[in-house]
Amino acid sequence: MTSTGATRLMPAYRINAWLEQPRMVDVPVPEPGPGEVLVAVAANGLCHSDLTMSQIPGEIGAAIGWRVPFTLGHEIAGTVAELGPETADAPPVGTGVALVSPASCGRCSYCLAGRDSACPNGLAGRGYGRDGGLARYVVAPVRALIRLDGLDPVAAAPLTDAGATSYHAVRRVLPVLEPGSTAVVLGAGGLGGFAIQHLKACSPARVVAVDTSKARLVVARELGADDTVVGVGGEPGEAGKVAGLLREASGGGAAAVLDFVGTDATIAAGIGAVRPTGAFGLVGSGGGTLRAPWYGGLPREAEVFTFQGSTIADARAVVALAAAGRIRSLVEVFTLDTVADAYRALDEGALRGRAVVTP
Secondary structure, three states, X not given: OEEEOOEEEEEEEEEOXXXXXXXXXXXXXXXXXXXXXXXXXXXXXXXXXXXHXXXXXXXXXXXXXXXXXXXXXXXXXXXXEEEOOOOOXXXXXXXXXXXXXXXXXXXXXXXXXXXXXXXXXXXXXXOEEEOOOOEOEEEEEHHHEEEOXXXXXXXXXXXXXXXXXXXXXXXXXHHHOOOOOEEEEEOOOHHHHHHHHHHHHHOOOEEXXXXXXXXXXHHHHHOOOOEXXXXXXXXXXXXXXXXXXXXXXXXXXXXXXXXXXXXXXXXHHHHHHEEEEEEEEEOOOOOOOOOOOOOOOOOOOOEEEEOOOOOHHHHHHXXXXXXXXXXXXXXXXXXXXXXXXXXXXHHOOOOOOEEEEXX
């Protein structure tokens, strides 16, 4: 942090205008408002969705409540640096915290029912439409803080989005995962790697990981996957081939399939692998679609669902699992001045774990 007169300045990696690539600039250190605290950022995980934010036209951004400029970064952990007014229930200064990634108002019927991932007021949040964590400091409401209780912030940062979103998906399918059942994870990257661990920690299911990358499948085995299948690319017939392999490997169909890719091929393979009364969850944002007939196109009596983000309860549960040593973060650490290199490696698929930036 540097100072110019009475204004404290800090470097931040920001989208400065619609349809412009992000860049590093100096900005004032934010001041916490009522019910907010100032957090000194110790670590910020990078997400693939960050790469698409600079491609959003201004009219769409404005329609969902986003404002430019804003600082990127929504997987944040650090320490409480300063308390704003009306924060009697906040952790004291110096406390290690992670910040719940999705935004929510805490007042609507969804939030009051504990379903804050559906909050209609949460379309703009830290790192997506508001200033996020790719800077030295960020402000956050007290309700978004999760105490780390000694957990390493570098490991904790990815838990707030990648870890919590995958946990939300796993929690949805737990009712169909009885002993002897099979759960399939399509896409063994950042979210898929967490999903494998959540399934092993929270269910009795056998876990099969699917990915086009053999290197990722090696990591999937390290994280607990019982079996792996190479696929699903977009070649003609491959989706059907992988679906057949998965049905065979699961004794007639998987109880649950979680798709963290979301292309035409993965959706078709996943739906084709689900047994009757099973569940298919679409989490990945690959832009895929499924054209299927009314009869025979979907597994009978199965649940098909999709969502974005996670709840505060999900994030707290994931941090607790990590603190207990039941799941772990695979991370590759970058400094703030090499954040562009980190995003490049993320875009090229060159990372073994989650990219985490330490300001």
